[in-house]
Amino acid sequence: MRRILRLALAMAFVLCVGSVFAAGKTIVIMSHQTKFHEKVENQIMANIEKKLGIKIEYQVLPDGNWEQVFRTKLAAGDAPDLVIANAPPSFDQFEAGTFVDLAKEPWVSKMVNPKAVTDPKGKIYAQPRFSSGVFILIYYNKKIFKELNLNPSPNTYTDFLANMEKVKKSGKYTPIIFSNKDKWSTQIFMLCGNGALGKTRDPEIFKKIVANKLKWVDFPEFQVVMAKFKELFDKGYTNKDSLTTSFDDAKAAFGMGKAAMILNGDWTIGDFAAKYPDFEVGAFAIPFIDKKPMVTTANWVDGIHVVASGKQVDLAKKVLAEIAKPENYELWAADTGFAPAFTDCKVDKQPPVVQELIKKYIKTGNFVYQQNDDMTMINDDVYQELWSYYIELITGDKTPLEVAQAWDAKFAEFMKMKGVAGW
Amino acid sequence: MSAERTWRKIRLLCFEAMMLILTLIVIIPLLVMVFGSFKNAQEASLFNLKPPTKWLFSNYAYVFVHGKLGRALINSFIVAFGSVGISIVASAPCSYILARRHTRFTTSIYNLFLIGLFAPIAIVPTVFLLKYMGILGDYWGLILVFSAVRMSFCVFLFSGFIKSVPREIDEAAYIDGARPTRVFISIIAPLLKPVMVTNLAITTMSVWNDYMLPMYLLSSPSKWTMPLTIYSFFGQYFRDWNLVFADLTITALPMIILYLFAQKYIVAGMTVGAVKA
Amino acid sequence: MQGGNSKPRLNIERHLFPYYLIMPALLLYALFFILPIMSSFLLSCTDWNVYRKAINFNGLSNFLVIFKNDQFQKAIANTGKYAVVTTVFKLGLGLLLALALNRQLLTKSLIRTIFYMPAVISYVVLGLVFSSILKMDGLLNHFIHSIGFASVELDWLGNKFTALYCVMALDIWKWSGLCMAIFLAGLQSIPSDYYEASRIDGAGVGQQFRNITLPMLTPVLGINFILSFIGGITSFDSVYILTNNGPGFASIVMSTLVFTYYTKGYYGVASAMNLMLFIIVAFISIFIAAYFRRKEVEL
Numbered sequence: 001m002r003r004i005l006r007l008a009l010a011m012a013f014v015l016c017v018g019s020v021f022a023a024g025k026t027i028v029i030m031s032h033q034t035k036f037h038e039k040v041e042n043q044i045m046a047n048i049e050k051k052l053g054i055k056i057e058y059q060v061l062p063d064g065n066w067e068q069v070f071r072t073k074l075a076a077g078d079a080p081d082l083v084i085a086n087a088p089p090s091f092d093q094f095e096a097g098t099f100v101d102l103a104k105e106p107w108v109s110k111m112v113n114p115k116a117v118t119d120p121k122g123k124i125y126a127q128p129r130f131s132s133g134v135f136i137l138i139y140y141n142k143k144i145f146k147e148l149n150l151n152p153s154p155n156t157y158t159d160f161l162a163n164m165e166k167v168k169k170s171g172k173y174t175p176i177i178f179s180n181k182d183k184w185s186t187q188i189f190m191l192c193g194n195g196a197l198g199k200t201r202d203p204e205i206f207k208k209i210v211a212n213k214l215k216w217v218d219f220p221e222f223q224v225v226m227a228k229f230k231e232l233f234d235k236g237y238t239n240k241d242s243l244t245t246s247f248d249d250a251k252a253a254f255g256m257g258k259a260a261m262i263l264n265g266d267w268t269i270g271d272f273a274a275k276y277p278d279f280e281v282g283a284f285a286i287p288f289i290d291k292k293p294m295v296t297t298a299n300w301v302d303g304i305h306v307v308a309s310g311k312q313v314d315l316a317k318k319v320l321a322e323i324a325k326p327e328n329y330e331l332w333a334a335d336t337g338f339a340p341a342f343t344d345c346k347v348d349k350q351p352p353v354v355q356e357l358i359k360k361y362i363k364t365g366n367f368v369y370q371q372n373d374d375m376t377m378i379n380d381d382v383y384q385e386l387w388s389y390y391i392e393l394i395t396g397d398k399t400p401l402e403v404a405q406a407w408d409a410k411f412a413e414f415m416k417m418k419g420v421a422g423w
Numbered sequence: 424m425s426a427e428r429t430w431r432k433i434r435l436l437c438f439e440a441m442m443l444i445l446t447l448i449v450i451i452p453l454l455v456m457v458f459g460s461f462k463n464a465q466e467a468s469l470f471n472l473k474p475p476t477k478w479l480f481s482n483y484a485y486v487f488v489h490g491k492l493g494r495a496l497i498n499s500f501i502v503a504f505g506s507v508g509i510s511i512v513a514s515a516p517c518s519y520i521l522a523r524r525h526t527r528f529t530t531s532i533y534n535l536f537l538i539g540l541f542a543p544i545a546i547v548p549t550v551f552l553l554k555y556m557g558i559l560g561d562y563w564g565l566i567l568v569f570s571a572v573r574m575s576f577c578v579f580l581f582s583g584f585i586k587s588v589p590r591e592i593d594e595a596a597y598i599d600g601a602r603p604t605r606v607f608i609s610i611i612a613p614l615l616k617p618v619m620v621t622n623l624a625i626t627t628m629s630v631w632n633d634y635m636l637p638m639y640l641l642s643s644p645s646k647w648t649m650p651l652t653i654y655s656f657f658g659q660y661f662r663d664w665n666l667v668f669a670d671l672t673i674t675a676l677p678m679i680i681l682y683l684f685a686q687k688y689i690v691a692g693m694t695v696g697a698v699k700a
Numbered sequence: 701m702q703g704g705n706s707k708p709r710l711n712i713e714r715h716l717f718p719y720y721l722i723m724p725a726l727l728l729y730a731l732f733f734i735l736p737i738m739s740s741f742l743l744s745c746t747d748w749n750v751y752r753k754a755i756n757f758n759g760l761s762n763f764l765v766i767f768k769n770d771q772f773q774k775a776i777a778n779t780g781k782y783a784v785v786t787t788v789f790k791l792g793l794g795l796l797l798a799l800a801l802n803r804q805l806l807t808k809s810l811i812r813t814i815f816y817m818p819a820v821i822s823y824v825v826l827g828l829v830f831s832s833i834l835k836m837d838g839l840l841n842h843f844i845h846s847i848g849f850a851s852v853e854l855d856w857l858g859n860k861f862t863a864l865y866c867v868m869a870l871d872i873w874k875w876s877g878l879c880m881a882i883f884l885a886g887l888q889s890i891p892s893d894y895y896e897a898s899r900i901d902g903a904g905v906g907q908q909f910r911n912i913t914l915p916m917l918t919p920v921l922g923i924n925f926i927l928s929f930i931g932g933i934t935s936f937d938s939v940y941i942l943t944n945n946g947p948g949f950a951s952i953v954m955s956t957l958v959f960t961y962y963t964k965g966y967y968g969v970a971s972a973m974n975l976m977l978f979i980i981v982a983f984i985s986i987f988i989a990a991y992f993r994r995k996e997v998e999l
Contacts, residue, residue: 028643059644060655064944068963071750072550072639078560095751180947181858241836243858243947248661381964392948395860406770413765417966418751439805446814449873453817455839456829470838509728517725524717532726539733541930541981543955543974547967548736548743571732574725593716603718632822635937650824657828664832671825682820686813693885 025054027312027319030080032066034182034247035302037271040335048322054315063182063247067380074098074309081310082319087117087126087303092376099125100306100313107324110343116301126303127320130338135266135283135357136188136296136370142280144173144260152282156290157228164237167260176232177259178242179250180394183387184380188263189232189286190390192296193225195368196288206374209411212422216411217404225288226393226400233394243391255279265298266354270337273351283357285366295361299373301341382414456675459668467665482669490656490670492649499631499648499677501562506569506630507623510577513570514622515615516607518581523590533582539575546639553640565640572636573626580625580692584618585611621692624685628678649674737978744972750965762972771949775957778864782871782953783932789872790928791921794879799913801880802887812884816877823874827941830870831857860950863943867951871938875931879924886920887913922992929988930981954980 045056059080061069073079101123112131118124145152148170154160167175179185198205198221208214216222232238239245254262255276269281285293306316330347333340337349361367386407392398415423459467460482462475521533549568558564596606634650641647653670660666744762748755766772801812833839834856841853856862894912936955945952954977961970
């Protein structure tokens, strides 16, 4: 018995030491669930591993706590080499010097939309994974809409609700499916409504809130939008288990025709052509203002950042350069259906519905930027609290007014912690 | 055989049957996991207790490879061996002294160790401490922290047991001229065997099943222990519950096996602990 | 206390049981466990957070922040409920199971093994298994449907009334076997002559239980009670894995509230709350231990 123990201890020691030495050059990339497209990412990494003769490891963390793990590792000097986050909000959410300036990299000149990753001083802190902004609207199942004779382009909020009522009466499908287990998706309705109603009234409204010149409770449209959100749940237009449905579950349910509508960004249906080839998807914007439906878009793209305190910055930059090369990037564009980030990518698998909505809403100026764009210093870990308040709104624990009040308190607390001017 | 005795035997058997039925409460959830692990994705997502129509052992192979479980298994072994080894080797002699020598110093040290049984760990200062020492992210950092955290329980268990070993044994050895370390290694330690196994089993299970400390203290995924890999595996394969169940079963298996082997000692250890309370 | 007589004894003790054998364990423990805890106590009076490098003292304002937090009251209420309910059920079930298994059963060790099994399985595994059972289309709802109560089918983990109780159920399911094993050990250490003697005196089963079993079980009852209650107060894994405080904040407990502060990077406030938790746990442990020690002495 003692001999076995001794042998095992020796083995463990050898493994320990061995693994530290045998590591060789390894690049660690940190990502999280919704940003990770397993098949194509593994393909691309395999290609690069072969080409550069290194190992690449993906750390895929849950959506809810990846940022906090990243911050802790950063503070402890143990950060990954590359990290995937929303750029350019990431530039404000982490302190200056966290990321490496990539302005001199070879792929910079071929970016389709350089503004997306360039900061006001001209520094580029991330490589974009797609070019155009993000489009948030209602995506709907054309077959269900045809079957139940629904209005594919409601012009007033009442028409929007009428669609839901018809689906509910048929009893066959869920009118609109929500994935409140992944709380980042719960905020989307409020982002749309606040932008459409608030920002059109006063374009500076969110900047005022950030500057402490206006409180959330004094932003009446916020409570109106929250009341409309709660109404959807109270009227039974949503899936009964929305609080434990994850985004991937909701996506799957939508793709398999169990729900008529889903409210989220275009990445939701990006890979539908491959996954659900028979699916016909349409899109329309929620008409918060009668006769003037607006798409909510955002000023961020998925970006791969190089962490400055990493120990292999040059190697990380090389990996980025490889990712941008057509032989790798085109695999990405084909699999995800995103608008290509680089001009030399000859593959554009953007779903037709996205191209249509760009024509219908973006080119005609019927769009508004989401509120979070004006508040880029606030990171997801702090937002989690607001999103939890939205859940309390749904369960009836808080009224819209109480949510606004509670958020005002937490908002002030954060701004003071961060030392933002004016608080 | 008298009628009363037969009647009593029948009642006992009925009682036993009822107890066996009660065990279903424990068995059913585990059965969902095990059955599900052999089904195909569709059957598994029905979440029922029907046995799989075809037993897909291939699920396990797939999960082992794609979930990088071979690597995770080795990592868990390394961390468990290191932590448990250090805890036990350090706590045994320590408990010996604390149990035998009665001074104000030893009593305070013993109480200090008791605090660790209930006090929550301060994660962030620990992370910074390891960073300062340069062992953050390594196996060593995690092993040393685990050892420290489990030290309280080990000392508690060992000293409880040692108190039941008569002092005359050590004193006899000293009279023969032996030095303390010698006495401990040759005389006390062999007597500690049953408690040693109990301690080993319980400490290993705590360390193996923990996911918080490894999440904070290990850097690259190639060092992740088994519970950690479940998170990332679930994130990627959430829709294939059959694969998830296979992953869960493989992860739970090592400790179940350890338990089945060490059962006798765990129970014995508790008996001693109960008496010595 | 120490007369001149015990001086030679002390010398022997110093020689037989030298302090240096304590050192490895003590140093490890002090450095990697006690030191971080102590520094976190100091830091509880600072504004240490992840957004700024400077650390300044800010007195007791962190504690004020915690008290004003609208989730603080809920966390305390939930934690109290959790500790009480899980302790009652774990001890109750554990005792019943132990009494049942203390008889001459054929499959005794098999049954005992099965009931203890959940204790050796990680929370990560159990959390996922239970989430699959508690889903809208999971096993529990299937069962409820099949016995005709289709209207009671709920989203168990997404319902603010049932979420915390589901977490408690997981905890009870996992640890009742351990309680049982400890009680069994205690039961088996009661000499059978006590029961023999009382039977001769004409005592019934109920009287035997009250006058022999229960008093003799006091020490193990104490152990189980402390383990259960303190475990309930400091519970983290079960809540985090199963509901993550959800829905909203319905199932938040003290340990997970501390964690939300860590998550947001408010390290100073998190340390303050950790200190509060530490003090609460210390008080309760001392109180419970004293109570049970008194009970033992009374016997």
